[in-house]
Amino acid sequence: MAADRVAAFRRQYGRRGDGSGRAGLVYGIYIAALVVLVYGGPGLRALAGQLHRDQVLDALLAPSVARGLSLGLAAATVAAFSLGTVRGPAVTRPFLVYALATSDLERRRAFGRTVAGASAAVVLGTAGVTAVLLVPVADAGAMSVAALLVSLGAALAIGAIVATAWLAGQVATGPAVWAVPLVLAGAALASILVPAPGLMPWDWAAAAWPVAGRAGVAALPMILLAVVALGAVASAPMLLAHLRGPELIQQARRWESTRVAATTGDLSTAIAGLRAAPTVGRRWSIVGGRSFVLAAVAADLAAPVRTPMRVLGALIGLGGGGVLLALAPGFPGLLAGLASATAALAIYLGLGPWCDGLAHAVVAISAPRLFGVSDGRLVLIRALAPLLGGIAVTGAAAVAAGPGDHVATRLGVSAAVVAVLVAVRLDASAKGSPPLFLTTPMVTPMGDLSVFGVLLWVLDAVMLAGIVGLAALGLGHGSGGAVVCLVIVAGWAILQWRWRLRSR
Amino acid sequence: MVAVRDVTAVLGGAPVLAPVTFDVRAGQAATLVGSNGSGKTTLLRVLAGILRPASGEAHVGGAPADEKDPTFRALVAALIGAPPLASNLTLVEHFSLVAVSWGISAAEGRDRGMRVLEAFEVGALATRFPHELSSGQGQMAALALTLTRPCDVILLDEPEQRLDDDRVHVLGRLLEEEREDGAALVVASHSVALRDALTGPTVRLREVGRADGG
Numbered sequence: 135m136a137a138d139r140v141a142a143f144r145r146q147y148g149r150r151g152d153g154s155g156r157a158g159l160v161y162g163i164y165i166a167a168l169v170v171l172v173y174g175g176p177g178l179r180a181l182a183g184q185l186h187r188d189q190v191l192d193a194l195l196a197p198s199v200a201r202g203l204s205l206g207l208a209a210a211t212v213a214a215f216s217l218g219t220v221r222g223p224a225v226t227r228p229f230l231v232y233a234l235a236t237s238d239l240e241r242r243r244a245f246g247r248t249v250a251g252a253s254a255a256v257v258l259g260t261a262g263v264t265a266v267l268l269v270p271v272a273d274a275g276a277m278s279v280a281a282l283l284v285s286l287g288a289a290l291a292i293g294a295i296v297a298t299a300w301l302a303g304q305v306a307t308g309p310a311v312w313a314v315p316l317v318l319a320g321a322a323l324a325s326i327l328v329p330a331p332g333l334m335p336w337d338w339a340a341a342a343w344p345v346a347g348r349a350g351v352a353a354l355p356m357i358l359l360a361v362v363a364l365g366a367v368a369s370a371p372m373l374l375a376h377l378r379g380p381e382l383i384q385q386a387r388r389w390e391s392t393r394v395a396a397t398t399g400d401l402s403t404a405i406a407g408l409r410a411a412p413t414v415g416r417r418w419s420i421v422g423g424r425s426f427v428l429a430a431v432a433a434d435l436a437a438p439v440r441t442p443m444r445v446l447g448a449l450i451g452l453g454g455g456g457v458l459l460a461l462a463p464g465f466p467g468l469l470a471g472l473a474s475a476t477a478a479l480a481i482y483l484g485l486g487p488w489c490d491g492l493a494h495a496v497v498a499i500s501a502p503r504l505f506g507v508s509d510g511r512l513v514l515i516r517a518l519a520p521l522l523g524g525i526a527v528t529g530a531a532a533v534a535a536g537p538g539d540h541v542a543t544r545l546g547v548s549a550a551v552v553a554v555l556v557a558v559r560l561d562a563s564a565k566g567s568p569p570l571f572l573t574t575p576m577v578t579p580m581g582d583l584s585v586f587g588v589l590l591w592v593l594d595a596v597m598l599a600g601i602v603g604l605a606a607l608g609l610g611h612g613s614g615g616a617v618v619c620l621v622i623v624a625g626w627a628i629l630q631w632r633w634r635l636r637s638r
Numbered sequence: 639m640v641a642v643r644d645v646t647a648v649l650g651g652a653p654v655l656a657p658v659t660f661d662v663r664a665g666q667a668a669t670l671v672g673s674n675g676s677g678k679t680t681l682l683r684v685l686a687g688i689l690r691p692a693s694g695e696a697h698v699g700g701a702p703a704d705e706k707d708p709t710f711r712a713l714v715a716a717l718i719g720a721p722p723l724a725s726n727l728t729l730v731e732h733f734s735l736v737a738v739s740w741g742i743s744a745a746e747g748r749d750r751g752m753r754v755l756e757a758f759e760v761g762a763l764a765t766r767f768p769h770e771l772s773s774g775q776g777q778m779a780a781l782a783l784t785l786t787r788p789c790d791v792i793l794l795d796e797p798e799q800r801l802d803d804d805r806v807h808v809l810g811r812l813l814e815e816e817r818e819d820g821a822a823l824v825v826a827s828h829s830v831a832l833r834d835a836l837t838g839p840t841v842r843l844r845e846v847g848r849a850d851g852g
């Protein structure tokens with residue numbers, strides 16, 4: 135009966151004024167089929183050709199890949215849980231969520247289909263990526279078909295566990311919001327530091343990955359993985375029953391605002407919409423004394439810790455970026471540039487929590503005067519925390535990346551990268567929706583090209599971070615061109631920031 | 639302290655403020671009244687130095703209102719729209735941070751902000767983060783933050799909004815205390831209770847294009 139009510143409700147919702155209905159669904163399938171036929175086929179053929187190359191096959195079968203996979207799957211599980219705390223799988227349009235969450239329907243009836251759909255996407259996505267990577271390996275005879283099927287089964291299982299972690303994150307309240315990911319991350323780190331047989335599901339899933347010189351797959355990890363995956367799936371109805379209405383509605387509203395901001399090109403507002411609110415440390419005394427500089431730096435360094443998961447992710451970004459920045463010059467050819475650009479992007483993202491004070495300053499100088507210092511000084515002071523914190527973490531990670539006699543160079547490159555990226559962050563903090571001229575349709579025989587302008591607007595910070603990463607590679611070799619490039623990027627970011635402030 | 643002479647304002651080519659003239663001395667609280675669209679917020683923006691008058695002169699502390707002038711900024715505290723709040727700082731930390739930026743100790747800043755919160759009987763909000771405030775609580779926090787910084791002139795745009803009747807009376811008392819301490823206030827308000835509580839001239843704004851004051 136309840137299922138009938140939910141189905142009737144969804145049918146009625148599908149008939150809404152702005153609903154796309156059956157015709158919209160058919161159109162969506164038509165577009166998807168066209169995209170797959172036009173781009174998917176050639177893309178897949180090109181990918182298959184690349185994956186069949188001997189070097190790629192050797193790289194996929196290296197023991198380090200299986201070890202890295204375990205860590206990657208652990209990170210995915212932690213990330214899924216954390217994502218669930220701000221945007222879980224039981225989220226659709228706000229009105230739909232509101233109507234279902236405030237009705238007398240059981241949660242599993244009301245949201246079961248939505249969660250099943252989102253979870254299926256995760257599970258099938260995991261299995262799909264695994265198939266794309268491993269079918270060429272089996273095709274080349276480097277693994278048996280049976281082993282391939284076991285690997286695909288393991289992918290389905292770990293996908294189910296990750297999807298359940300996503301739902302569990304949505305159910306989590308209080309300290310569980312940050313304690314569970316911390317414990318999971320601790321377990322993953324412990325498995326790296328302590329050489330012991332894998333005790334976690336991600337270790338068992340990684341054991342199904344083919345490794346050169348290893349015959350077959352151990353049965354015990356697969357059995358354990360299957361048991362845990364089945365347990366995770368079986369726990370879903372119980373987790374669904376614990377979903378709280380107000381949080382569901384709040385998540386749906388937040389997601390809707392994020393979706394609207396993202397589709398209008400306002401990426402910073404979109405990301406801010408998903409940002410976790412502070413949960414701990416309301417009684418910490420982090421602002422004191424008489425010196426504004428010291429008070430602001432202390433506040434800007436300490437306040438981000440009130441969102442522990444965000445800080446954990448940021449530390450991983452800064453630390454990982456620092457390590458990659460130090461190791462990149464040793465990579466061959468294009469890989470060095472790719473690694474260095476990735477490192478700069480990770481550092482850019484990692485600086486986020488410590489740039490909140492900088493963003494606050496930018497808002498403050500656009501409003502009637504609240505702080506008793508000049509605009510320039512306010513911005514400069516609030517830039518100190520990301521600068522000092524970023525250099526400390528990134529520099530330490532770069533130095534610890536390995537033995538070597540280039541400690542001063544590594545430190546110098548890290549500091550320069552952080553300094554320029556703080557300038558890029560400053561620019562991003564004043565960015566809002568794209569200007570009208572960028573969103574004006576540009577009709578051409580190839581379609582509406584205005585999308586490129588909006589993309590450029592949305593991704594300019596990412597591109598600048600990439601350029602900074604490439605320049606950092608040259609900086610390590612003492613290139614004067616790299617110095618000029620970094621100065622130009624910083625100067626461009628600051629000039630653009632001032633222009634954005636004026637045009638507000 | 640505040641001298642307005644035949645000030646008008648134009649936005650997007652359309653006049654939004656009919657000519658207005660008045661003076662506010664130190665220790666006076668002027669109230670701006672008028673129908674919606676009569677230009678109360680616009681006039682406050684002119685006095686805050688954010689908007690340049692289309693004609694006439696607006697002087698604060700003997701000099702033209704200009705937000706870029708540091709001396710002017712030191713004189714004027716304004717609440718026109720929501721103040722900038724940091725999502726990861728508690729209210730009491732906002733008070734302290736604003737205070738130290740003006741050379742006042744963090745402890746004194748905390749006391750200044752808390753005086754306002756406690757007058758509203760919401761002292762418990764001190765350790766709340768901005769996202770944990772209701773609409774009315776947010777308004778009280780904004781008022782406390784505005785009154786934390788030192789100033790000679792206070793500009794407030796409908797400070798009574800979202801406050802219950804009792805708290806509008808408390809607000810009137812708080813603003814009167816600021817006036818008695820020597821500040822000049824310009825307050826745009828639709829609240830008769832708040833206007834009655836304040837001592838000073840009433841400035842009636844005429845809606846552009848309408849014969850009377852609305």
